[in-house]
Amino acid sequence: MNSPVRVVTCLLYAFITFCGVNAEGDDFKPIPPKAGSWVGPTTGEVWPNPQIRFRQNSFFVLQVDQFEFKLNNAAASSDIVNESVVRFKDRMFPGQAQRAREARQTRFRFQPPLNGRESTEFSYNVGQLDTIHVILESACGNCEKYPYMGMNETYEIVLNPDSSEEQFVVSSSVWGLLRGLESISQMVYISPENNYSYQINVTRVIDFPRFPHRGFMLDTARHYLSMNTILQTLDLMEMNKLNVLHWHIVDTESFPYQSTTFPDLSAKGAYDPYTHVYSQEDVRLIIESARVRGIRVMVEFDTPGHTQSWEKGQPGLLTECYDPTTERPNGRYGPMDPTKNEVFEFLTELYQEISEVFPEEYIHIGGDEVSTNCWRSNPFVNDFMNQWNITGDYKRLESYFIETLLVIVDKLPRNNIPVVWQEVFDNGDNISPETVVQVWKNWGIGWRNRMQAITTAGQPAILSAPYYLNYIKYGSDWTCIWAEFVNSINLIPRAWPRASAVAERLWSSRDTRNISEASSRLQEHECRMLGRGYPVSPVVGAGFCSVKWN
């Protein structure tokens, strides 16, 4: 558990870098009156930037119908690798070259002029590349079924023209192979100078992530997100080497998770009980799609606040609010009622189900933004607090709830590890040393102090404060995406490629922070994702992708 702690200090530098550049704007700002794109794309560069890459100017040519990945025995025995080579071959050859060439031959008699940028560097063709060996250096292909915190994602790519044996991607785990195959698919580019053929440069890459937890959060409660949107998100996460889908599945507005133990929760608490829910099959499909992409699905059932929608299908969970003048319930409800044993019995059963449904070791139990007004108004709550000698200390009451819940999670048969929002830590709750604390408050300076305090106390930490992507601002601001104003329509274009910036910050080395260099690679990466069929939006100013979006 050392590495999450390291996240802290390094991210601090990351954020300073972003801020500095935005505030000055100089590195990134082209001189406005200029014909053509603001930022020209790179060709065949990898996003996020690999730790070490030697790239030569000479290149191999690839033929769509002759190219193959050749798996060694261990790799061939892995279902994940077998499935993924098909996917990556599609990504390597998105069909653009064929289309571009055909369009040119059928429609035009003469060469279309290329605007600028003829290559002047010395480069030459070293021949055709027909095979890349996919080598898993491990005793068995299926030793690791599910991705996990701290999994090995290190890989190496060698493309040496002198020996066909030295054209391979190698890793000691399937997760590393997935990352390596993604890098290979990004290194392939289309060369307009060479009759629109697919090319890949002579290259050697040694690569590994800087941080083990690289997450993206989705909120499916404020607006329901379609299966298609979530599956597309998983694809895009893989393309950016992100490895945790933090699924904020329910909230005050709706409860779309279809529970087997408590089916009424979604039957009555979802926006629509049939169309706006995630069935067990949907959840399995998402977990499976994530698994073969090396992505963990960490689910969050936020309690005790943010739970209004639970009450519809499971009456009696929430605290009844009282009117101070009449001293009777006013019909409104507050957070969950910590005085009732039924609440914890219910949560025990629910978390048992969750622990079985989601294979991920970490479970996010929420704990953010608990409003104590309703507790204050309720005489039973106050009686309870008198009994326990914590009269008037509502923070302690909240702590009592969280601590009881932590015990419930602790006793789950699968030894799950809880993750909580920072309030839990801020309240001084008694939490076990392995509990992970996620920091979200205070854009700017405040979160640094928090990180320091948390890690000083020896808790692992996740940082998301500077990465709240749903607060959009104009221009090039480039991982949580809350859904108050985000639904299936605008999730993908709003989140990507802005999340790519976060992805690179979390994967690449600390030295990768030259913004103008990154802009060029990001322009290529944006067009790459668009060419693969994902509606990502433009982030680096006026420009174009040669693939047209209808």
Place this chain on the structure above:
Amino acid sequence: MEARWIWLWVTLCSFWIVVHGDSGGDFFKTSEYIHPGRPGPWVQSSRGQVWPQPKLSRPNGKRYSLVHPEKFTFQLDANSAACDLIQNAVNRFYVRTFPRRTAKTAQSFNTNHPWFQALHQDPNFQGVLDSVQIVMNTKKGCEKYPHLDMDEHYEVKIDAPDSPKTASIIAFNAWGILRGFETFSQLVYGAEEHGGLYQVNSVQIMDQPRFSHRGVMLDSSRHFLSKRVIYDNLDLMEMNKMNVFHWHISDDPAFPYESLRFPNMSLKGAYRPYTHVYSQEDIREIIEYARIRGIRVMPEFDTPGHTQSWELGQPGLLAKCYRGSQPDGTLGPFDPTKDSLYDFLEVFFKEIGTVFPDNFMHLGGDEVDKMCWQSNPHIMEFVKKNLGGNLGKLESYYIEKLLPIIADLPTKNGYIVWQEVFDNKDKVKNDTIIQVWKGGPNDWANKLQQITSTGLRALLSAPWYLNYINYGSDWTNYYIIEPLNFEGTQAQKKLFVGGEACIWGEFVSSVNLIPRLWPRASAVAERLWSPEHVKDVNDAASRLQEHECRMLQRGYPVEPANGPSFCDVAW
């Protein structure tokens, strides 16, 4: 006119974040305070309400009828049956009126069913509405192209006291009929309590727009916009009763217009020839698509600044910038001292006048950078000789030579210019329209006052730059604007022709244009169409929620404007 403001803006914002960063995380607290944590959507949707709000709308009690998609027709009278605009509209509006569940509805619609029999016990139930009469009261036939002064006034009567159990759309002109069609299609809604059948409430509507120029400006230079997206946008404009597509077609980064006389301009000036261009055929189709929806297509070829991409295919237009006594290789705005420039412009704009049928052309004239002119000794010599050494007059010199060229075109176009032309006190024709885009509420109100006091007409877009985005329900910022809130006589206010929602293309492409623009532009649409007193934000929020879902149901990827919510159709 955007680029440098953007950077200023980005800089200021980042600065704000750095300085006030500590308060940022509390947004959620604030929103939970306003919406005190209850389940379900934040804003409840209205049902069968019209957006933009009609001028006069009188319900006939609580009476209502049901509508059966397969037993419903639009009945055209002789005048409207002879009008191609209305022939085209019938199919389009049939689909819009019944966007979904058509098959299911038809199956469950059984008049022998007991619940349907039970409906007849309800005194408000007026039976099944099987047709709408389209009545065009004119002897002149229908006009071909929409124009600034077109008549969009119409009346919709559904089971009105003077004509019970019938429905009609009445107007003096095809444009009014089109707007009436849209209103009718919005009055019909799916009623869950009647098994998802379509319902329409009895009402009498008299409606006409408050302002005659209600536009959307798209920028197809900074990112190329596909024809598909331009079509979608025209559909959405019609659904919001907007009537001008201001097409900012060329700018510094790219020149995507495929010219007949100067094909090199797009061959060399577009991002990519052949694929990232608008051919003459594309443009004809776009104009036709807009025409039958009662939308004008007003092209803008911005000069003399914002023209870097022109030079690639038409060398010699731009001024050479100097460092010392030598050109430094960079180029500035047009070089107004060259006679050859005006020869080119005459031929070029003559083509534009024939390609675009609209009476108005937008000539740009914004953000002209004088640094390059100042560095050029030839230009400065010209200024000294002809303009008394006053460089400030050079821009006016250019504009005043350009305007007669446009006015003398065989097509006799009127013109619209950005406000700089007015600020520079250039001599313009009396019928010129000045578009105000700069500054905060006081700035633009003062500017409107100044412009109208000289007798010129004014168009407003300063408060409606929709490319600037913020977290949350920012449509209300556009909605609460009152454009006539400036000092001036009644005669001056009459010179205010309308407004435009502008979306500049630095960070907008075909991928995200529609969700970024809509339904935020709907707020502008209602401000420009509905009477001044329609300004209750809460009432608008629930109607906008319905309108958002309506546009989504009709198949357009509009984004959520009101916070947590859902539409009956899962996207």
